[in-house]
Amino acid sequence: MAESRSTSTSTSKARSPKATPTPTTDGTPRRAVVVGGNRIPFARAGGPYVRASNQDMLTAALDGLVARFGLAGERIGSVAGGAVLKHSKDFNLTREAVLGSALSPETPAYDVQMACATGMEAIVGLSNKIRLGQLESGIAGGVDSTSDAPIVVSDALRTILLDLSRAKTAQQKLAAVARIRPNHLAPSAPTTGEPRTGLSMGEHQALTTAAFGISREAQDELAMASHHNLAAAYDAGFFDDLLTPYRKLTRDQNLRPDTSAEKLAKLKPVFGTQLETPATMTAGNSTPLSDGASTVLLASDEWAAERGLPVLATVVDAEAGATDFVHGRDGLLMAGAHAVPRLLARNGLTLQDFDFYEIHEAFASTVLCNLAIWESEEYCRERLGLDGALGPIDRSKLNVHGSSLAAGHPFAATGGRIVASLAKMLAEKGPGSRGLISVCAAGGQAVVAILEAA
Amino acid sequence: MTAARPEPVVVALAGVPSLGGLYARGVAGSVRPGRSRTVRSDDLPRTRLHVGGVSPDPAHLTDYQRLVGETGSDVLPAGFVHVLAFPVATALMVRGEFPLPLLGMVHLANHVEQRRPLTVTDELDIEVHAEGLAAHRSGVSVDLVATVRADDDVAWVGRSTYLAKGYQLSDGDAADDDRPRESPDAPTAPPTADAPLAPTARWRLAADTGRRYAAVSGDQNPIHTNPLAAKAFGFPRAIAHGMYTAARALAEVGPRARGEAFTWDVTFAKPVLLPSTVDVRIADDGAGHAFRVWSSRSGRTHLEGAVRPLP
Known part of the structure; x- marks a missing residue:
């Protein structure tokens, strides 16, 4: 089921004889619909996904979506996704996930990053492209691992290592290495602190x-x-058709069905303890650090209809x-x-x-x-x-x-x-x-x- | 205050002096036997030290900007200009004619007028003189005034008020001095000033904060870099450079809010012992942005000040 078969769409008038069609735009926005979604259960940091990378989890969520909607081998218009805690090697995280998935390798992908709104921004961007007629289909995704978070070396060590990589003579290299001090070796993990304020x-x-x-x-x-x-x-x-189990997890790990007001009231406040007012925020009424991935299949009405896929909602x-x-x-x-x-x-x-x-x-x-x-x-x-x-x-x-x-x-x-x-x-x-x-x-x-x- | 002063004597230096050598002279001068602990208000030298053609070093600028949280712009942060002028001010203070010792001098307050932006391509003329010798309840204070010109135009003026503890002014009258002068070890702010404020930021200042700012600013005063030396001057641990904390506050106000021409005032109350965590509030107060830094533990104010637009 390649997109090139969709010959009956209203936007396929001006088409060159050979090229795979990219829909033309006639300036009239149309609907972008949500066909469905798929995610893996969310795990707590250090839980069952502890060794899974962002790419692993995003690919797992993507493959579950492909299986649910019969998209194997399909060329999707674009896959947009991202992660907040991202390794520098993952500059093309979403494209790499696509290449590792059952989707056609001719499916383009791009990364999006807007902190915790990354997933929303990916969905909005793809919806707009569909509404404009630039895309017939899109998959928005998002993933994060706090268990497999990038650790970086200190800025001081990084500067020296970069100088070392630029050094040409043995003497220059030695001089660079000689600048390394033991305290440079302490790695720094990402924090939830705001860079400008230092407050978490x-x-x-x-x-x-x-x-x-x-x-x-x-x-x-x-x-x-x-x-x-x-x-x-x-x-x-409700989640039967929204979720694909992963690493033996079938439900969100953080879920506590039997929690009660009494149990929550016992937890000690963890934020705002230095303020004048009583601290009220605990681990129970704050989100935990988590690992997981999600995807959403977006499309034009025509694209969904041709494949007999449901349309749940419009963005x-x-x-x-x-x-x-x-x-x-x-x-x-x-x-x-x-x-x-x-x-x-x-x-x-x-x-x-x-x-x-x-x-x-x-x-x-x-x-x-x-x-x-x-x-x-x-x-x-x-x-x-x-x-x-x-x-x-x-x-x-x-x-x-x-x-x-x-x-x-x-x-x-x-x-x-x-x-x-x-x-x-x-x-x-x-x-x-x-x-x-x-x-x-x-x-x-x-x-x-x-x-x-x- | 300066009206009665005779004609200044401008002494031109060939270049910005090296702080290392100046400290050696400063240490020697400070412990000079027979140095009088009583000074007269006209004891200040008429000397104005002048250095022309100072060209900011881009790598130095970047190091400074990274350290205090400024963006890597070509515009020189107001605190960076202070760093450029600081060796000239130090050179003035280690001259034999200067009546107060360099060693152990405490920074009480700082006032900067950034009249127009200076950039990394500007050639700077720096001139420094001392004025305003005044009695203070725990010593004698003096203002070191640096004027920085580019293209013969005054772009930046900085006034740093320092205290020499244990000195006396024989003919001084503290009453006519209306600038805030707080002793670093006296309970300073009235209770209302210490009323709880919601912080907008929290700084975790590591033990090496003083050494890192010393490396960039050249201000190697051992009370900032060495806990033992700090003890010798009566501090339980090394203390942060006042101009480091003030520069971080200026950076957090940010380029948009401070504008191109502004004043940057700060009063140092209680020194920040290293390492420590401090709460910070930087907020629009109608006339500009006021800032205050206080101990997260005790609530005592370390420094406060304001950044206000210049007309």
Whole structure:
């Protein structure tokens, strides 16, 4: 099933006789649809994927998708994906994963990186190309391994080694080597610290949590709901066609179906312990470091129809946001709250016009601070330039099949997890149903998007 | 303060002096037997040391920018210009006519006016003089003023206030001195200034912070590089260079927020002992960006200051 067989598409008018068709553009955007998705269960750092590389996991997720939708040997328009913690040797991570997969080796691929919004950005970019008619099909992917994270040598040693590689004479080489000191040899592993502030993501969120006065109980309640909702979704078979087991893991390793408010209340706070206000953020209401990969199959209606594939949802629109966290003006993880009103305005919608809300649970308090912003008359007026508050949402529509607190959060894989799940939820809910996604990211960024049942 | 001073005597140096040699002279001068611990307000030399044609070294600039967190731009960070002028100021302080000892001098405050940007291709004229000898509750303070010109135009002026502990001003009047002068070992900030603030950043300063800044700045004062030497001057451990912490704050304000022409003020309260972790707040205060650095453990202020646009 090569793409060249799709002779009946509406965009195949101007075609040269021999070349494999690249669809022409007539300037009219069309729909980009989500056909489905596939991910591997998410593992905890140091868990069953401890020896698996980003490329291993992305290929596994990709091959599961290929198997599910019969794409073996298919030339997909483009595969876009990425990882946040990336080895320098993985400069072409996604293309290498494609070459190792069952897809046609003529499938092009490119890497995307936007911290934890990498998966979302890959999906939005491919959707736009499909809408423009540049692509008929695309696969968005994301993967991260905190177990197989790159370790780099110190900057001092790196400078010396680079000088050494440029040295021509034995004397120059000796002089370079002689500069190496024992303390240069300590390796540095990546951290979740913001490069400009030195504060970890958790410490940043703790500042925002304190500023909005989010209680420990509210955070634990959200965390508990995440676990219970995810467990219920597994029990109902919701993930049966969204997941391929990997390394003997069949469910997200972090999931604790029997967690309770009492158990969560026992955990010690780990972030914000140096602030004046009581520390509220624990390992229970923060996402754990995780390993995993996800993929989403996107297409034009025609491409899906030709192959008899389902269309679950359309990617309607998306918006990115960013905040000035460096000077303490806004929270590091609040950019989604800033981007949503712009997205709503462009689409003529209110915050209440949705059947599902998927707000990535980087921390329970990230979600709760987002909601607090939208409910705050003052914040919406003064910081977002709105006429008033966006208002509250129906909490029973929030992260209904669980989110990152329960599933885990392999950074770049989270966007694909959310989009595939939400697309399926919308298809089940039926025509006219609509979902809102918000995924925050390091660097004070976020990508938000609207999906509708196809 | 300078009005009554006689004509300055400009002494031209052939080039920027080497700090190593200056320190040797400074150490010798500081322990000179019979050195008087009482000085008069007109004891300051009329000398202005001048060095022309100073060409910034790109590799040196890069090392500085990396260390303090500046982007590798061709524009010289205001703190880098201070580093270029520092040997000239040191040369002035080790001359026999200078009434205070180099060794053990404490940096109290620093004020920089960056009037226009300087770049790596500019040829700089650096002139340094001393003024404002003043009584301080634990010694005598003095201002070293560096003026940096490019194309005969004053682009940068830096005023560094240093304290010689244990000295006395025989004819001084501390009351007419309105600049903030805090002793490094006295409880400085009033309680309100130590009220809890949300940090915007946290710096983990390693034990070798002083040695790394010394390597780039040339300021090899042993209180920054050697714990034993620091003990000899009354500090339990080596202390961070004030200008390193101030330069990091300036870098974090960032090029957009500070603009091309700005003032950069800092007052050093309590020295930062190495290693340590400090909380930092850098925020828009309406008139520019104010910054404060305090101990993550005790909450005591280490330094505070502001970066404000110049009209």
